[in-house]
Amino acid sequence: MKTIIPMLLAFLMVSVSSCQKNDVEPEKQKFIQLDEKSAQLVEADNAFGLELFQKIREESDEENLMVSPLSVSVALAMAYNGAGGDTKKEMEETLKLNGLTPEQINASYQSLISALQSLDKDVVFEVANAIFYADGFSIKQNFLDINKNVYYAEVESLNFSSSEAVGTINNWVAEKTHDKIKSIIDQLSPLDRMVLLNAIYFYGTWTNEFDENGTHNLPFHKTDGTTLEVPTMSKFEKLPYFSTNLFKAIKMPYGNGQYNMVVLLPVDGQNSQDIIEALSVKNWKNWQASFKMTDRVEITMPRFKYAFETKLKKVLRILGMQKAFDEGLANFSGITDEDLYISEAIHKSYIDVNETGTEAAAVTGLVFTTTGVGNEPPSVPFYVDRPFVYAITENDTGAILFMGEVNHPEYD
The missing domain is CATH 2.30.39.10 (Alpha-1-antitrypsin, domain 1)
Structure with a gap:
């Protein structure tokens, strides 16, 4: 999540005390200071995440479940950059983003995730994003630029009609989650045009x-x-x-x-x-x-260790995000001039809690499909x-x- 307007970069400042490089004084702790808009984004993410967790619990028969609100929010924020009309409005309301401009949303996510990843040298926290799209799909450059420059998204075109495309996407997932989550999709349909991914990995002692x-x-x-x-x-x-x-x-x-x-x-x-x-x-x-x-x-x-997966489409519809999944009503005109809708929203997670610490990972995948003492x-x-x-x-x-x-x- 890189290039952004300098004024907006002032949203979030990471206060890092300087450290003398000698054997006497240890490295001083880092802290994150949020300004009003960035704090508003975090509160919005938490509000959405708590509602999402409640609805997934209502819908799931699994005894153990886990979601990453941050992973789902970031994936949907990337897609939001290509939404328009009522689709965009519904995404704003579902994600609790009312009152924030797209520029503020992007700037806050960029700075927040950068800060989270460099906060503690003893905790591994990694965030990765990617957009894989079908060869020949006419995707708008502005959409790609925002997600490459702000969300550090890896962008690659693939032959979606080849089985190798599924392998490439799943290999990316496995790599970014340190092999804790092996795959996110099983197949691509002839009408699928784009797969947007977020992956988060955490390891803390x-x-x-x-x-x-x-x-x-x-x-x-x-x-x-x-x-x-x-x-x-x-x-x-x-x-x-x-x-x-x-x-x-x-x-x-x-x-x-x-x-x-x-x-x-x-x-x-x-x-x-x-x-x-x-x-x-x-x-x-x-x-x-x-x-x-x-x-x-x-x-x-x-001690506990388990994996969980869920389809998000039904839950997100319940929370108010309807049109994005409707092939006749979805508006992703910021991505392409073709009629495009989200046909699949998949979330997978993994956690291992033991005597040493915790290892956790999550992946959110959005599959965009075209109509046609x-x-x-x-x-x-x-x-x-x-x-x-x-x-x-x-x-x-x-x-x-x-x-x-x-x-x-x-x-x-």
């Missing part, structure tokens, strides 16, 4: 790792009343904690503490679905402001022994990078 010798099989009580014996990690840690009559929550930091995993554990008489139903931007902001550093929290938590203080128990909700967030911006629910922890 816990600031304070779990001791593998402290992992033992312990019971995990599922909502349906059954019980599993699962490998469960344990440790004591000083970290942010708070509780309500719905859940108790902790923030477990990665690296230098800028990235965290927020774990929301339902209290007795409540369940993870109750937490999901309470998700809203207002509640989320209030919850994040309520955490207090607590000296000694006793954590037990299962001692004196220590008392410990606070936090036993994750039942279905729970989690999110991976960034401190300064409050951006939700990943969000999930675990009903059946497993670790192969």
Whole structure:
């Protein structure tokens, strides 16, 4: 996400303290400072992401799910640069982007993602974008330029009638997710004209790792009343904690503490679905402001690793993005003069949480188709022994990078 108007680059400033290169003074921590418009974009992303997560939970029968609100938002923002008329308006409303100009949206995403990727040397956070289009497809140069220069999108024309095109697209996905997600599409139809992709990869080690010798099989009580014996990690840690009559929550930091995993554990008489139903931007902001550093929290938590995939078209329609998927009404005149609509919106994710840290990845693909102890203080128990909700967030911006629910922890 590169070339952009200098005035708009002032949206987001990353404050980086200078570091003396000697053996005495360590590298100082980086921070992100958001101005009004960039903060508005992050709040819009979070509002959209929380609604998206709720609707996917309603539609999915999978016990464990995970989405990356940032991945879906970025992919749709790239497509938004080619939308017009009512299609553009519906995308703005669904993504909560009202009040932001396209230039402000692009500038804020460019700066935000650049800052997120360089925030912590001990956390790997990578974002990649691509546009693959069919040979001979008349695609407008301005659309390509915006996505190349602002979103760093790799752009390549392919012979969509050849099976090698699917392989090229899926190989890009595997490379950008470090082989955690192997593919995004199975085939291309003769009418498909473009595949737009976003991929996110995260790897963070816990600031304070779990001791593998402290992992033992312990019971995990599922909502349906059954019980599993699962490998469960344990440790004591000083970290942010708070509780309500719905859940108790902790923030477990990665690296230098800028990235965290927020774990929301339902209290007795409540369940993870109750937490999901309470998700809203207002509640989320209030919850994040309520955490207090607590000296000694006793954590037990299962290891878990799983993949999830979902088709986004139905959910996005429910959220108000209708015309983009309608071959008779979609307006993507900023991409091409041909009649074009989004025929597929696919999201795949992967997460691995263990004693060392967390590895997570997500890909969003849009297919465009043409018509035709001692004196220590008392410990606070936090036993994750039942279905729970989690999110991976960034401190300064409050951006939700990943969000999930675990009903059946497993670790192969």
